[in-house]
Amino acid sequence: MxxxxxxxxxxxxxxxxxxxxxxxxxxxxxxxxxxxxxxxxxxxxxxxxxxxxxxxxxxxxxxxxxxxxxxTQEQVEKSYSKAAAKLFGNPDVPTDSETGEPVESEAANEYECENVMGDAAMFDAVGAGLGRTEMYGIMLAVKQLGETPALGVATVRFFGKVLGTHADYYVFETTLKEPVEEEEEALGPNDVPMEKGSGSNGYVYFVCNQLGGPLSRLPSVKPTHIKKARQLKKFVTGKLDAPVSAYPPFPGTEAHFLRAQIARIAATTVLCPVGYFNAGEEGALEKAEEFTPQPAAEMGSAASWSHRYPHLKKQGRCALFVKEAEEGAEEKEPTEEESEAGPEALSTLDKDAEVAGGEGWSPVFSSSNQNVKFQVAGVRSNLWPGALAVTSGAAFSNIYVGWGIKNAPFVPMPPPPVATEYDQALVESKDLPVRPEPEAPPAEDAEAADE
Structure with missing residues (x-):
């Protein structure tokens, strides 16, 4: 030295x-x-x-x-230091193992995303969100997800953070340039097929436990997952392959349960200011050519916000499915689920049901003084605590940070009915059965015996 x-x-x-x-x-x-x-x-x-x-x-x-x-390899991949180095450091340049020369990598994927740090400023102004530091890491994670050529992402939006008992999930909502290849469903006679590329599966979700860590694509949600998830009230563990130990039994792992909860939260809490979108043909939303933002004082009202995503019906789908009658068979009347009439597209929040005897949404403001310039205003969900929508001028954003638990009375499903007792005639008896009479031998055998 x-x-x-x-x-x-x-x-x-x-x-x-x-x-x-x-x-x-x-x-x-x-x-x-x-x-x-x-x-x-x-x-x-x-x-x-x-x-x-x-x-x-x-x-x-x-x-x-x-x-x-x-x-171990698992510990290294999940270590915070490696995830942070991958997130904040320069990307590794692939090299040829034989020559040691750098190999030309694929060009970064082109995608669209929201202004993450601008949204973070709005959330921070109303005392919500995840803070500027964590949101900066989320911005880099969005960039990492969007630029990966193998994923083929078209749009990325940070959905929020679902808290778990062992680890949390950072959730990213995306659309892909190529549709996801779905496996053929094995449907029973009374099963309802899942929606493909629309409705409850209009978006593809990626999750990770650490920013910069490995991303996992959640499976598409099925109607049976949503219907079973509505009967449960359960925390997630942070492990996608963990079994969902609950009654009634859930048909899948925690990855399917998390995806069902995200579908329920998104359908209820993803909002947009009134007039920002127009409902087109078949429920598709089109951005309005002329949109005039309302004053911040009015954006704390439920009547100033609309539901952006379609309503998730009791059937577990956004679009009702009615099974066609077979040829020659009589047409059956539609069931209660098949005849459900949900709210119209872009329905306002003042039409939502009450929550615990009160309003379904509470106003939030960045300042109690309504004359402050650049005021940030919004509404907070009382049905799904942790869901928030804020706006400032023409910009608006949604986020969810919570445990994935709905604020509603929970009534556990009753156990299945007890098996019926055996019929009294089948009860075991000590009486011996009547001895049967011996059968008479055939005529030929009888003649042979006489000889």
């Missing part, structure tokens, strides 16, 4: 060799083991492993197996 005398270097080494913990290890021994471990395995992310070397200190490098790695 230049500029350091030999006696100073010896004193520094001696200081590092002093016992520095109750376990009897010194800083010198700990750093030696960390460097030796890195030299043995030569990982590509050596800096990340060095930053997480405190894990090695906790185990003293005394693994039961001498060849055990410092961290």
């Amino acid at each position: 230049p500029g350091v005398k030999e006696n100073q270097l010896q004193e520094a080494v001696a200081f590092l060799q002093k016992t520095g913990s109750t376990g009897g290890n010194s800083v010198y021994e700990h750093l030696t083991k960390v460097v030796w471990k890195i030299l043995q395995e030569r990982p590509a992310d050596a800096v990340d492993l060095l930053e997480t070397s405190y894990l090695a200190k906790q185990t003293n490098f005394e693994a039961k197996q001498p060849t055990a790695p410092l961290l």
